Amino acid sequence: MGALKVGELGEFLREQRRSAQLSLRQLADAAGVSNPYLSQIERGLRKPSAEILQQLAKALRISAETLYVQAGMLDARERQELEVPAAILMDPSISERQKQVLIQIYESFRKENAAAADPAPTGGPRNGPGGPDDPKAPDGPDDAAATA
Amino acid sequence: MGALKVGELGEFLREQRRSAQLSLRQLADAAGVSNPYLSQIERGLRKPSAEILQQLAKALRISAETLYVQAGMLDARERQELEVPAAILMDPSISERQKQVLIQIYESFRKENAAAADPAPTGGPRNGPGGPDDPKAPDGPDDAAATA
DNA sequence: CCACCCCGCTAACTTTTGCAAGCACCCCGC
């Protein structure tokens, strides 16, 4: 399960530290972690938590993203694939209700497409014991969508 | 030390799980973590490690980056310019026509809200949950050139 | 030579993560 490449991450961190002319203790102090622990991270014998990683990134003035990519936690190309529902949910400019509407429509589109492409899905993983979610007409976006 | 906003992260995770129609056990199993642990994460009483976060993101099919942003580990502003329309346009699972529909609705929502809330558009920089962290302010020349 | 300050690392310890087992509740078939 080691999705984390701790070794590479450690080397990368040490490189960055050296290149920033920082001693182990200096960086550890700046990042708010203990010196020996940073040492162990750099040598790959410890998997730093998300928080520590973030603090190290800050102290090193490198983007946290860079670190995550190096750690193998962020796929470089994954960054382009921000999922639509997640993006919608994070958007502060629309209401929760509106988010739900958008997501519903989005899901119904996907379902529609899947049905068109694969009419015979044997053993449907549909666990919904309830009814089929409204495929179209995702309840009333009328209020806003109509105004468009 | 809590640079992590565990509570928000938990809520977000729960939202995502529900929105994906998954039970706690299902997601836990898919992500390779234990059911009770996921429960605790969702209620904000545990800070998941970087690895766990990654596995959950994978199982939920959302970008790990989204999760990090939600956890307060990546600055949202830095990257939120990806925004909903961009995410929609990049999605390969729906047709171009469907994309247009979604974006239309999204835009109409925004227009409606803007009209209702703020007739005088004095520019609303979005920073809702943005925490006032950064105690010592090492100060980065954040040249976040908005590509919007 | 010796104190002094830095470097990185090892050792023992405390705190937290993360898990297997079990609880209480609800719904459905027998």
Place this chain on the structure above:
DNA sequence: GCGGGGTGCTTGCAAAAGTTAGCGGGGTGG
């Protein structure tokens, strides 16, 4: 009634993360 499976939550416990104290080593100057 009872059994079985579904949901989420609580409880100890092993295994990690992350800490403070201390080690050997290398300058530098007194």
